[in-house]
Amino acid sequence: MNEHSTNTVIHTLLNRRSIRHFAPEPIDPDIVDLLERAAQQAASSQFLNDWSAIRITDDGLKRALADIGNQDYIAQAPLLYVFVVDEHRNLAIARHAADGGTTAAADSPTLNVSYRYIQGQNDATLALQSMETAANALGLGCVILGSVLNDANRLIDLLHLPELTYPVLALAIGKPAESPALKPRMPRRMQFFDNAYPGDDATILESVGEFDATLHHYYDLRHADRPVGPFSDQIAKASTDEGPLIRPVAPIAARQGFDLSR
Ligand SMILES: Cc1cc2nc3c(=O)[nH]c(=O)nc-3n(C[C@H](O)[C@H](O)[C@H](O)COP(=O)(O)O)c2cc1C
Structure with missing residues (x-):
């Protein structure tokens, strides 16, 4: 506890958790308006504004996304957005400006390079995070959804995503119908370092046993019927995972016109 911990923004941030019901x-609609304005006010690298968000209002489309994600709560979300990298709009704007004679950059071949792709990923993620925080601040619950990328090709088709766009994440928002416990985070000394990354992995590992125990306790309380292994084991499993959670990116980005080798 410190004197600032009662600040409402800090309270919102320190109490954020995923809501799945x-x-x-x-x-x-007034709240939707605020959420979208909050997302737009996020920072944007070089002010390229290289993201867009698709509102999923059609029930059939929500169902299709839930099927891709294999998560039924996607279909139940009162508000659902898919955030996308969007250099398509920038290319159209650049061409339009060139037509009007304000710039020579008629066909910008660099909008498809890896750094532009990453800028779009960053910007889209920051916008989504601002929307989540705004929703939380207004008492709504959210879950970020990477699962819609289980079949990115299908998602691209469903949303008619054109060249130089790429789906980043979805965000489901609604009035919470559950109140899950806060999920513990790792001891800060494992994640924050002074001035340089620790030269010795022992510094990182010295607290991992403590975190295994904390998280084990959390999962025991939350899923007493469904034991979850220690955090270390989950990471070990993820580190060798070859399954569907390792989602292909480069080939699908190439289909969308990006060249991630440049
Ligand atoms: C990039 C990203 C993708 C995620 N994808 C999913 C998802 O597809 N489905 C889901 O239920 N939760 C998803 N989550 C939520 C995480 O599981 C959750 O944030 C994490 O377990 C920590 O729990 P907390 O948010 O309640 O603190 C995602 C989170 C992030 C940051």
Whole structure:
């Protein structure tokens, strides 16, 4: 506890957690307006504004995304967005400007390079995070959804995503119908370092046993019927995972016109 911990923004941030059950109530349009403005006000690298968000309002489309993600709560989300990298708009703007004679850059071949792709990923993620925080601040719950990328090709087809766009993440928002415990985070000394990365992995590893125990306790309380292995084991498993959670990126980005080798 310190004197600032009662600040409402800090309170919202320190109490954020994923919500996966929503009350079946629509979200007020005024709130939707605020959430979208908050997302737009996020920082943007070089002010390229290289992201867009698709509102998924069609129930059939929500169902299709839930099927891709294999997570039923996606279909139940009162508000659902898919954030995308968007250099398509920038190419159109650049061409338009060139047509009007304000710039020589008629066909910008660099909008498809890896750094532009990463800028778009960063910007889209920051915008999504701002929307999540705004929603939380207004008492709504959210879950970020990487699962919609289980079949990125299908998602691209469903949303008609054109050249130089790429799906980043979805965000489901609604009035919470559950109140899960906060998920513990690792001891800060494992994640924050002074001035340089520790030269010795022992510094990182000295607290991992403590975190295994903390998380084990959390999972025991949350899923007493479904034991979850220690955090270290989960990471060990993820480190050798070859399954569907290792989602292909470069080939699908190439289909969308990006060249991630440049
Ligand atoms: C990039 C990203 C993708 C995620 N994808 C999913 C997802 O597809 N489904 C889901 O239920 N949770 C998803 N999550 C939520 C994480 O599981 C969750 O943030 C993490 O377990 C920590 O729990 P907490 O958010 O409650 O603190 C995702 C989170 C991030 C940052």
